[in-house]
Amino acid sequence: MLEANTYDGPSETTPLLIAHGLFGSARNWGVVAKRLSEDRTVRAVDMRNHGESPWFDAHRYPQMADDLAKVIPEQADVLGHSMGGKAAMVLALAHQEKVRKLIVADIAPVAYSHTQTPLIDAMRDLDLDQVETRGDADRQLQAHIDDAGVRAFLLQSLDVKARRWRLNLDVLADEMDSIIGFPHVSGTFDGPTLFLSGANSDYVQPAHRATIRQLFPMARFAKIPGAGHWLHAEKPREFEAAVSAFLNA
CATH class of the missing domain: 3.40.50.1820 (Alpha/Beta hydrolase fold, catalytic domain)
Known part of the structure; x- marks a missing residue:
């Protein structure tokens, strides 16, 4: 459920x-x-x-x-x-x-036709071991995502304390053709x-x-x-x- x-x-x-x-x-x-x-x-x-x-x-x-x-x-x-x-x-x-x-x-x-796979790649590339604050994560994402609004939106799904994404990134990537x-x-x-x-x-x-x-x-x-x-x-x-x-x- x-x-x-x-x-x-x-x-x-x-x-x-x-x-x-x-x-x-x-x-x-x-x-x-x-x-x-x-x-x-x-x-x-x-x-x-x-x-x-x-x-x-x-x-x-x-x-x-x-x-x-x-x-x-x-x-x-x-x-x-x-x-x-x-x-x-x-x-x-x-x-x-x-x-x-x-x-x-x-x-x-x-x-x-607008695949969102590049955003998934950016989130996967985030070195969660180096993330103490949301700002740390934002600075890492800047290398891949220029738009501050997009970064802020994605970071709402980051559990900083647990150092994990609240998104099943692997499945979302695998199913991108179905999603779009x-x-x-x-x-x-x-x-x-x-x-x-x-x-x-x-x-x-x-x-x-x-x-x-x-x-x-x-x-x-x-x-x-x-x-x-x-x-x-x-x-x-x-x-x-x-x-x-x-x-x-």
């Missing part, structure tokens, strides 16, 4: 399940989840091979969708970002009865679906809309101005407002 952080809200409202992206964790979503819990109970999970959840040899979307289904007692609204968005889409297609409304944050049900891909799925999810993207991101293209509407006939599209792929971190208030408006409609 996946580990989850729960933020209690009004029990008469459908609960919301949040699935994070690659290298993320439930903890990344704490501020957003807490604000959204004003209207409903929110559960943010650690996906398999991430955070405090169990490690497995497989990291593919059908298994991730089954993981999510197991933490939904009856029915939930589901929000997934990037990798978590793909898992949420497969959940909605394979377990339609579990999902009332679906929000897919900045990802489409297609295969991408999308499985062959049949059927449709006929519930309300919002594809919410960052206006500065190129992850959801106009060319993807035919595929999206084939799988999600009730899909709607919205963009958050000034946001990129990490729209929930870059424009949290606007993101929360868009999510709440859709769920409360």
Whole structure:
């Protein structure tokens, strides 16, 4: 069973399940989840091979969708970002009865070519024996990763005290083709679906809309101005407002 952080809200409202992206964790979503819990109970999970959840040899979307289904007692609204968005889409297609409304944050049900293996290589190359503080780790990562924001994001998954990553780096590397891909799925999810993207991101293209509407006939599209792929971190208030408006409609 996946580990989850729960933020209690009004029990008469459908609960919301949040699935994070690659290298993320439930903890990344704490501020957003807490604000959204004003209207409903929110559960943010650690996906398999991430955070405090169990490690497995497989990291593919059908298994991730089954993981999510197991933490939904009856029915939930589901929000997934990037990798978590793909898992949420497969959940909605394979377990339609579990999902009332679906929000897919900045990802489409297609295969991408942007491998994240270089980031895994950078994390593997970190000499954990030389890490006493997060700053020590950051200085080592600078040799491989120029972007301070990316380094800070990755380091949220480093347990400095235990000198270990809370990421199953070997399996994530082995399964990278599956992570950036999308499985062959049949059927449709006929519930309300919002594809919410960052206006500065190129992850959801106009060319993807035919595929999206084939799988999600009730899909709607919205963009958050000034946001990129990490729209929930870059424009949290606007993101929360868009999510709440859709769920409360």
